[in-house]
Amino acid sequence: MSSSMPQTELGIALIGTGFMGKCHAMAWRNVAAVFGGAHPRLEILSDVTEDGAGRFSRQFGFARSTARWEEAVSDPKVDVVSITAPNGMHRPMAEAALKAGKHVWLEKPMALTLEDAEAMAETAAAHSGQVTMLGYNYLRSPAFQAARNMVRDRVIGKPLAFRGVYDEDYSADPLLPWSWRMTREGGGLGALGDLGCHLVSHMLALMGPVAEVVAQTQIAVPSRPSPDGAKRVENEDSALALLRFTSGAQGSFATSRVARGRKCRLQWELHGTDGTIVFDQENMNELWVYRAGDDGFVRHLTGPAQPDFSVFCPAPGHNFGFNEQKVIEARDLLTAIAGGPNAGPDFAHGLEIERIIHAMAASNGTAIRLGR
DSSP states (O other): OGGGSOSSOOEEEEEOOSHHHHHHHHHHHHHHHHHOSOOOEEEEEEOSSHHHHHHHHHHHTOSEEESOHHHHHHOTTOSEEEEOSOGGGHHHHHHHHHHTTOEEEEOSSOOSSHHHHHHHHHHHHHTTTSOEEEOOGGGGOHHHHHHHHHHHTTTTOSEEEEEEEEEOOTTOOTTSOOOGGGSTTTTOSSHIIIIIHHHHHHHHHHHOOEEEEEEEEEOSSOEEOOTTSOEEOOSOSEEEEEEEETTSOEEEEEEESOOTTOSSEEEEEEEETTEEEEEEGGGTTEEEEEETTOSSOEEEEOOTTSTTTTTTOSSTTOOOOHHHHHHHHHHHHHHHHTTSOOOSOOHHHHHHHHHHHHHHHHHTTOOEEOOO
16 A cells, blocks of 8 residues: 555645544544555644644644644645535635645535535646645545445446435524524535535546436525524525436435434445445444345445455444544545546545536526536
């Protein structure tokens, strides 16, 4: 593994200290221990206040801190910028980092609007010496990677149909306070931007490009309480879609942030001419496969035979976890920086995901053609 990893230290800047900021910090601290190569140098951390930046820089192990993200992206000791800030800051931060000659690891969604995503992809193309990667960590699950290899190797024959859902219930309570995430200006899309884009990333990896989509969205809770009184929810709580892939296969798609009881139900099944594969992120250490002629589905437990599992644990059936996926993602970024293939999604591929979710948001029951 270490031969494809950088053998010289790379300086890291991290912007943001929330859930995903901590995930990035853990990934940077662990990637060389797992995969070899030079340990990244945790150079500078940025948060909205000097106190917060200083506190988290010490906790996460960064050498310095700043409350000005511009200082982090322009720092001469920094080679890679991790961006885990709110959605509305993705474009200015990513573009500034690219123009400063830095590689960029950006959390999804790529941008607030499709126009922003297109501009970011153009900036990345104009700075082709810098590697970009978007934080679609669910693509790194060993079980998902095994499923993708099965599809590639035609284990279940020709793909005919994809049925997928990504449901959570973090917004199900109608008394949940209003926040920037529920606005177009601050959050962009709702469930499609938070959750649905992950399902689209799986769908594209398994099925290839989408030719056409027809969708409907819903705002289940029209207003939310705030200290200033009830405020309107501007983006969707859920979305449903039917799709046609360029291969001719068909698909169905559903996502919701108000699905009571669902915590991380990134679940799909893929029907092929010779079998079916089923995956559910809530049970991410299991893959269920049916082949024509079998008596029923066969349960495949995560283990060393699946991609990227054995470097973490040599024993089958020992569970893989959310943060390990992020370590693999960091490995993929460093591999690309070292001159290896970019496993992506980079900004160009990320734009394809954005076009699909924004088409779903705009459809309102009307079919929208995609592609060029």
